[in-house]
Amino acid sequence: MIMHEPSWYAKERNINIITETKVESAVNDRAQDGTMTKHVVAGGKTYEYDSLVLATGGKVFIPPIEGTNLPGVFTVRTVKGGQEIEEYLKKSQKVAIAGAGVIGLELALALANIGKDVTVIEMMNQVIPRIADKDMADPIQEYLESKGVKFLMKTPVQGVIGTDKVEAVNAGGNKIPCDMVVFATGVRANVDLAKELGLDIGQLGALCVAPTLQAYKRGRLCPDIFVCGDVMQCQSAVYNGPTMSQLGSSAVKEGRVAGANAAGKNLQFGPVASPWVSIIGDQQIAGTGMSLGLASWYGVETVTGKATGLTRARYYPDAKKMTVKIIADKNTHRLIGGQILAGEEATGRIDWITAAILSGVTAEEFLIRAENAYCPPTSQVRDVVFAAVEDLVKNL
């Protein structure tokens, strides 16, 4: 439990929380005559339920290579994991981080800032490879390099080397000496319990859900099983198909819908653009909808626009650079993605672009309709987001 003690929930919310107890099995069976058998077994006890909420989350994907069980191998997922890393850092100087996603990069800078010798090892040719484009991500890599972080790009981690503990990693055939390795290699849905319940797993390896966040069993809705968080896949707002939205903000929205519906309401969870933002030192990078990489994977033809300006009026002191990239579907002209790289104020702007994407506007409509608040200390009179869409319309 992170936010409160179990006793807080008991007292303030009348919720009984059982910790350090694994759910051993779960049943949700409908007999021919319609009779339901519904219970979970946990800690040797059987609990019957009216509604079951599955919030089993995700687990960090660790590549199937040798040596990942050695002391000195970590993942970043839980508070406990963080505490273990903190402890092990006391006797470590060289740290290898596998994966250059935002978690890997935020960790890399934090470790460089306390004087550690950090090497990030990434299989792809850019940092933040799935959700950011190379032109937007490269400046983040350069920034981290300026802070002393080393990168091995286009290099898979092929093994962890050591006898009693981590001594090196095998990265693309090279032996990189290190005292510890942190895997920040993405999260997979934890569907163990869902499989036991016989629930439908979707194309992306996560639970299929209705907009009400109810689960399915062989295509039939399970009216009393609700799903939320990293274990589910959902509908994309920028593509007619499923997507993963493994973000804290999405999980909270899903939790509220699943919880309310489990208690008898009828809320819906909409299609997602999945906006994200990462603060890496004095650089902010944010995105929403599809990156060019994802669009290409989905087979969507794109046109992009890009503009660089300032976060304040150009005559106002301390303005930071801001680059905005906007992506549209080449055929429909609808906005399907946006990315921001800025020294400040990226968060609200990516939420703005997200709202525009969710409303289904074309690039041309955006230029006509969108508006931005202007004040010299916090924006240019015509915001950089506009300039990017203007460039996009030219390219269309």
Added chain:
Amino acid sequence: MIMHEPSWYAKERNINIITETKVESAVNDRAQDGTMTKHVVAGGKTYEYDSLVLATGGKVFIPPIEGTNLPGVFTVRTVKGGQEIEEYLKKSQKVAIAGAGVIGLELALALANIGKDVTVIEMMNQVIPRIADKDMADPIQEYLESKGVKFLMKTPVQGVIGTDKVEAVNAGGNKIPCDMVVFATGVRANVDLAKELGLDIGQLGALCVAPTLQAYKRGRLCPDIFVCGDVMQCQSAVYNGPTMSQLGSSAVKEGRVAGANAAGKNLQFGPVASPWVSIIGDQQIAGTGMSLGLASWYGVETVTGKATGLTRARYYPDAKKMTVKIIADKNTHRLIGGQILAGEEATGRIDWITAAILSGVTAEEFLIRAENAYCPPTSQVRDVVFAAVEDLVKNL
């Protein structure tokens, strides 16, 4: 000219700019047989035109009271006006500011910060009276009071007193000694030239325009007169009727549409929500769409939601307080207004709310569809904007 010298426009844009020259008269007449007479007279010379762009702007409204011609009376509108204020401040200690809109308040703080004795005199019972609600604006007044700015509320300025120069103002019958008075009492459309052209003036005292920003004459479109900036009224995005959008950001959008269309394009200027933001010391106040005051004036029934939270995760250092208020139409449940009071990061969020308003969502749809980017240093996992809409839905 503010941004560039006239010579820059001649060289870089092939635009001939004539400065310090008043347009004395303008003609746009259609004879019975369809023949057009089109020219302007300026500096004694006659210029024929294919397209005429009217960008005559606004002028600061100065109440019709005695003494406003005395030395020491100023308005805040032009760079020259600012320079004159700066010069006169050298021999002034006590400054009265008429009007507690954002311009008056930004000026009040700037003057208090350089040690002047500042009194703001406002006719209404709150600061930022037209576009912000009292509960959102009161903390700004308190903040300014903590910086030494004095306020006389519910008090009209009834006269400026002095023999050779300003010595005091008559504010609600009280004589307030001061060395200078600045009128920050709002801007009216400057329609002098438009009237001479016989163009239609709308209900709000500004020029009527088509979505293409063409003017009208007795209800008939003038295909070769284009309008932009503070001289025009436009369509509201939150009410079926006209509104004024006298903002720099709106003027730039309008200028691009009017200019492009004057040169043969067919762009449109959409209905506006008119987002604004003002940075007053370390306080930011922003708004979009209708305030409760405007809604009441328009006769729109409203329901509001409000929430206070933080600009960062609660465990993250240096989080600032953020209060968000959202206003919906009671009958349609559509979002029609939003206001933010925060220590940082208000601008992007008000643009986000604006995009939602422009897309026409109801409060309930917003809860289902909207998403926010999350990262502990720049937002809560469920942004305060969401919490405000949630409160609104409860109140609906």
